[in-house]
Every structure is written in C-alpha cells, then in structure tokens.
Amino acid sequence: MTREVRVRFAPSPTGPLHIGGVRTALYNYLFARRHGGKMILRIEDTDSQRFVPGAEDYIIESLKWCGIEIDEGVGVGGPHAPYRQSERRELYLKYATQLVDAGWAYYAFDTAEELDALRKEYEGRGETFAYNFKVRTTLPTSLSLSKEEVEERIARGDIWVIRFKMPENEVVKMHDLIRGDVEVNTSTLDDKVLYKSVDALPTYHLANIVDDHLMEISHVIRGEEWLPSLPLHYLLYKAFGWTDSQPEFAHLPLLLKPTGGGKLSKRDGDKMGFPVFPLHWVSPTTGETARGYREDGYFADAFINMLALLGWNPGTEQEIFSMQELIDAFSLDRVSKAGARFQPDKAKWFNAQYMHRKSAEELSAFYQPILKEHGIEVSDEIAGKAAFIMKERATFVSDLWDLTSYFFVAPTEYEEKQLKKYWKGENPARLAELREVLASIDDFSLENTEKIVHAWITEKEYGMGQIMNSLRLALVGAGKGPGMYDVTSFIGKEECLKRIDHLIANVKPLE
RNA sequence: GGCCCGUUCGUCUAUCGGCUAGGACGCAAGAUUUUCAUUCUUGAAAGACGAGUUCGACUCUCGUACGGGCUACCA
Numbered sequence: 001m002t003r004e005v006r007v008r009f010a011p012s013p014t015g016p017l018h019i020g021g022v023r024t025a026l027y028n029y030l031f032a033r034r035h036g037g038k039m040i041l042r043i044e045d046t047d048s049q050r051f052v053p054g055a056e057d058y059i060i061e062s063l064k065w066c067g068i069e070i071d072e073g074v075g076v077g078g079p080h081a082p083y084r085q086s087e088r089r090e091l092y093l094k095y096a097t098q099l100v101d102a103g104w105a106y107y108a109f110d111t112a113e114e115l116d117a118l119r120k121e122y123e124g125r126g127e128t129f130a131y132n133f134k135v136r137t138t139l140p141t142s143l144s145l146s147k148e149e150v151e152e153r154i155a156r157g158d159i160w161v162i163r164f165k166m167p168e169n170e171v172v173k174m175h176d177l178i179r180g181d182v183e184v185n186t187s188t189l190d191d192k193v194l195y196k197s198v199d200a201l202p203t204y205h206l207a208n209i210v211d212d213h214l215m216e217i218s219h220v221i222r223g224e225e226w227l228p229s230l231p232l233h234y235l236l237y238k239a240f241g242w243t244d245s246q247p248e249f250a251h252l253p254l255l256l257k258p259t260g261g262g263k264l265s266k267r268d269g270d271k272m273g274f275p276v277f278p279l280h281w282v283s284p285t286t287g288e289t290a291r292g293y294r295e296d297g298y299f300a301d302a303f304i305n306m307l308a309l310l311g312w313n314p315g316t317e318q319e320i321f322s323m324q325e326l327i328d329a330f331s332l333d334r335v336s337k338a339g340a341r342f343q344p345d346k347a348k349w350f351n352a353q354y355m356h357r358k359s360a361e362e363l364s365a366f367y368q369p370i371l372k373e374h375g376i377e378v379s380d381e382i383a384g385k386a387a388f389i390m391k392e393r394a395t396f397v398s399d400l401w402d403l404t405s406y407f408f409v410a411p412t413e414y415e416e417k418q419l420k421k422y423w424k425g426e427n428p429a430r431l432a433e434l435r436e437v438l439a440s441i442d443d444f445s446l447e448n449t450e451k452i453v454h455a456w457i458t459e460k461e462y463g464m465g466q467i468m469n470s471l472r473l474a475l476v477g478a479g480k481g482p483g484m485y486d487v488t489s490f491i492g493k494e495e496c497l498k499r500i501d502h503l504i505a506n507v508k509p510l511e
Numbered sequence: 512g513g514c515c516c517g518u519u520c521g522u523c524u525a526u527c528g529g530c531u532a533g534g535a536c537g538c539a540a541g542a543u544u545u546u547c548a549u550u551c552u553u554g555a556a557a558g559a560c561g562a563g564u565u566c567g568a569c570u571c572u573c574g575u576a577c578g579g580g581c582u583a584c585c586a
Contacts, residue, residue: 010586011586012585012586014585014586044586046585046586047585047586049585050585050586108584110584111584112583112584115583115584126512127512128512128513128582130513130582159584161584163584176516179516179517182515182516184514184515185514188513188514188515189514189582190582192583193583193584194584195584196584197584198584199584201584203583203584203585203586204585204586205586208586223580224516224517224579224580224581225580225581225586226580226581226586227515227516227580227581228514228515228516228580228581228582229581230515231515251516253516253517253579254579254580256578256579258522261578261579262579263579263580309523309524309535310523311523313523313524313525315525316525316534317525317533317534317535319534319535319536336523336524337516337517337518338516338517338518338578338579339516339517339578339579339580340522340523340524341522341523342522342523343522343523343536343537345522345536345537346522346523346535346536346537348536349535349536349537350536352549356549390548392548392549392550393547393548393549394548403547403548418546464545465545465546466545467545468545468546469545469546471545472545472546476546478546478547479546479547480546480547480548481546481547482546482547482548483544483545483546484545484546
C-alpha cells in the first residue's frame with residue numbers, strides 16, 4: 001500500500017526565515033510535487049516567549065517569492081485546520097494526559113529555579129544533570145509522590161509539567177531516508193518535557209508528533225539538528241500506538257558558514273557581506289534590519305536554483321534548473337549527508353546565468369523601476385531592449401544602469417583615459433569624416449550602419465580601434481559600453497550626430 | 512564531558528569494489544574583441560590518518576583524528 005504523500009514545512013515564528021529554512025521548505029515542496037502529494041504549512045508557535053510579531057507574514061511572503069506553493073495550511077486553510085499550533089492548544093493536553101494514564105509520562109513539580117540549582121550542584125561535582133530514570137523517583141513527580149499528593153498539588157495550583165518517561169536501557173532502531181539505520185540506547189536520553197507550565201502549551205516534541213499524526217503527514221523532512229530527538233519521536237509514536245502510520249524521516253544536512261566553523265546563523269550574513277534571509281527584514285521590536293536576497297537584486301528562480309544544489313545534486317552535470325525541472329529530478333537519495341558550506345560567489349554566478357537567460361520583456365519589468373529612479377521615462381520595449389543588450393555584462397539588475405545609462409543620457413564629461421588615447425592626432429579629423437559618413441546613411445539599422453562604416457574604414461585603411469574608440473568617446477564618453485552599433489542604432493542618427501558635434505565643439509584635441 | 516551525525520580539489524559535488532578520480536564556482540594563463548564584459552580553450556587544485564576484508568578499496572569494516580549537531584518548561 002502506498003500512501004498519499006503529505007509533507008509539511010513547520011517553522012517557528014521567532015524571526016525572519018533563514019535560507020536554511022527556505023531550503024528545507026524547498027526540499028519538502030519538491031518532494032511533494034515530485035510524488036503528486038500535498039505541501040502543508042504549519043506554524044509552530046508554541047514558544048510564547050520567543051514569538052516575534054510579523055515573522056509569520058514574513059515566512060509566507062518569503063515562500064511566495066520563492067515560488068514554493070502551499071496546498072494546505074496557514075493562510076490557505078484545509079481539512080485539518082487550524083494549522084497554527086497556538087490555535088490548537090486545547091488539543092494537546094488531552095494527548096499528554098493520555099500518555100500519563102498509559103504510564104508513558106508523568107507529572108513533575110520542580111520549578112525552573114529548582115532545576116537550575118540542581119544543574120549547578122551537579123556541575124560543581126563535575127557531573128552533568130540529566131532528568132532521567134536515575135533521578136525521576138527522587139524528585140517531586142507523580143512517580144515518587146502518592147496519588148493523593150499529586151492530586152492535591154495539582155488542585156492547589158502548584159506548577160507542573162508533563163515529562164516523557166524515557167525507558168531504561170532499550171535500543172531504539174530508527175531509519176532515516178538520508179542516513180540509513182540509526183540505533184540509540186534510551187539510557188543515554190532524558191525525560192523531555194512534553195507539556196509546559198509556563199504557557200500551558202506543549203513543547204515541540206508533543207505538538208509535532210500529535211499534529212503530524214492528525215494531519216496525516218507521510219514524510220518528515222527537516223534539518224539535521226532534529227536527529228538527536230528522533231528516538232523520542234519514535235517512542236512517542238509507539239506510546240500513542242501510532243507506529244503503523246508513523247511518517248518516514250529524512251534529516252537534511254545543515255548549511256554551514258562560508259568561513260570558520262558552525263552552522264549558518266542569522267548574525268552571519270551582514271557581517272560577511274551577503275544576505276542570510278530571502279527578504280529584507282525589519283524587526284518590529286528593535287527596529288534592526290537585515291538584508292534580503294530579493295532586495296539585493298537576486299532573481300527568485302536563481303536563488304532557488306542555487307539553494308537546491310546546496311546539499312542535493314541531480315547526478316548529471318546539469319546546473320541550471322527551473323522549478324519544474326527540479327521537481328522532475330528531485331529525490332531524497334541524492335541528498336548529501338555532510339553539511340554544505342554556503343558560498344556567496346556561487347550565488348552571484350547563478351544570478352548572472354539567470355540574467356543572461358532573461359527575455360527583454362522579463363528584464364523590462366525589473367529595470368523600469370530603476371530607470372524611473374533616474375528620471376528616465378521610456379516604454380517597456382525600450383527599457384527591455386536596453387537591458388537585453390547589456391544583460392551579458394550584468395550580474396544584477398542594479399548593474400544595468402551603469403551599463404546602459406548612455407542609451408538615455410548624452411555624455412557631458414569625458415573620461416580622462418579615453419580622451420588621452422583617442423582624442424589626439426588625427427582622431428578629431430577622422431571623427432569629423434565619420435560624422436559625414438553617418439549623416440549620409442538612411443537606413444540607420446545596426447547591420448546597415450556596421451556594413452557601411454566598416455567598408456569606409458577598410459577603404460580608407462584607417463585603424464579600426466582608433467575610429468571606433470573615438471566614436472565611443474563621443475557617444476559614451478568613456479571606454480566602456482556595448483558594441484558601437486548597438487549604441488548608434490539605439491539612440492538613432494540625430495542623437496548620434498549631436499553627440500559627435502558636442503565633442504568636436506567642446507573638447508580641444510590633446511597634444 | 513555525554514550521545515548522535517559526518518569527512519573526495521579552497522568551496523559545492525560525481526564516483527554506489529576496477530580511477531588516467533569527472534563537473535561547477537573561484538583562481539591563473541591564452542584565444543576572441545572597437546571598450547568593458549561575455550564566451551571559448553588550457554592549467555593548478557582532492558580521496559583526513561592507521562589497520563583490516565579483498566585479486567583489487569575513495570568506495571566495505573574497525574580504530575584514531577578532525578568537523579558538525581544535540582544535551583532548555585526553544586524550536
């Protein structure tokens with residue numbers, strides 16, 4: 001029996017979504033689409049202390065920008081609504097007490113302060129405190145206290161949590177789709193809190209298992225940082241009697257910092273000169289801002305392509321993938337095991353590749369706002385054409401203005417270096433000659449102009465470099481820009497002659 | 512410290528016992544070129560270490576080293 005593929009991306013709204021999270025969402029999405037399944041967005045806001053307003057909207061907008069579509073979940077709805085855990089809070093206590101009744105969990109009455117003190121005490125002796133089978137009967141829990149006392153404590157309002165009663169000395173055999181078989185002895189594990197007293201909410205572990213079960217999740221694809229809690233999760237499924245419908249697990253390798261050690265963190269980006277977030281972020285509480293790929297000029301498809309290849313490969317030498325191609329090629333068994341160091345240079349390369357492949361129409365949409373900022377009002381067609389001519393030289397849309405400004409603005413100043421080289425000796429006279437040649441051309445198209453001017457240069461036996469560069473000086477004002485005939489045909493005959501006249505009239509030849 | 516995961520060019524990676532270890536980014540050189548780029552060609556650059564299994568090991572096993580994760584009433 002093959003069951004319907006249902007995966008979920010389950011972020012915690014504690015801040016902006018980091019690119020590691022985007023990649024996790026992406027892999028979930030690709031997996032879902034590849035298998036004709038559903039992609040679910042669940043918001044795990046069970047940490048009332050770290051909740052950040054605006055984070056949820058940020059997450060949703062990020063996924064949208066990336067082209068990761070949600071089939072069910074927050075913002076979309078679906079048969080298992082609500083998908084925000086804070087709105088499901090009544091649900092969890094029932095499951096937690098069910099575990100207590102079945103002997104899989106127990107009440108613990110320690111306060112956070114008492115536990116802190118205990119940890120310090122152990123530390124002082126050079127030991128590590130673990131809340132586990134060794135100590136649970138010596139601490140104030142429903143395992144050490146009488147039934148009456150437990151009931152009394154609860155009745156009088158003592159604080160309590162529900163902890164999982166981790167079995168002693170059992171081997172949990174697990175399977176991970178990426179890592180294979182993993183075994184852990186339960187004696188090395190501790191009694192995790194399942195239900196918190198501070199905010200009367202479940203912890204991740206409980207909420208996660210309950211919701212994955214209720215939402216009929218078939219595959220849990222998440223970051224490697226969750227691997228250590230997999231045994232607990234296996235045992236929770238067992239304790240609830242849900243082992244038969246338990247999802248399969250896949251733990252993704254982490255994204256590492258470009259230099260130095262450790263996983264990529266939210267603080268790294270701005271320091272190292274690249275964004276770690278998909279979108280620009282402004283903290284609603286501190287006002288702090290962080291750069292985003294979108295605002296830095298990256299194309300969403302290039303960004304996604306780059307991210308997809310960080311920890312996964314198609315097994316072929318193809319590097320450029322559309323979302324659909326990624327969906328068709330994706331498979332979990334080609335996900336690598338080791339952490340991937342994030343490489344900003346490669347992100348730029350991908351963006352340049354996408355830039356080179358964009359059509360004039362696509363580029364126009366990106367470029368128009370920039371042109372407007374410079375006070376240039378032109379048709380989409382003109383904007384697209386300018387961008388299209390120079391796209392091969394650009395990595396970002398923001399590079400285009402420097403590359404194409406002379407299509408729209410005549411030079412008023414001339415670059416020193418170019419002047420020294422091409423505005424001396426015979427150059428001015430030759431340019432004047434060229435002006436007349438150009439003036440005589442009726443069909444000012446790129447091809448025709450090139451044909452006529454080249455024929456003239458050949459006939460006169462002039463140096464191509466000298467002629468073309470003095471023309472470049474007149475039209476561009478600097479030693480840069482596209483092919484000269486791109487410029488002449490773009491700005492047209494009249495403007496062309498005007499710019500030549502301006503140079504001749506206003507700048508005295510050198511020497 | 513304990514537990515778990517990992518380890519091929521600087522980086523991302525291919526290789527699922529036969530390798531002259533392939534590709535990409537970056538780097539270097541050359542070619543093309545009216546500028547700047549692009550593009551193309553070429554080059555330098557890797558199996559952490561030690562045992563074992565095997566006719567043969569980058570691939571399998573064990574150990575060591577190194578890296579990473581987890582070790583909260585955070586996810």
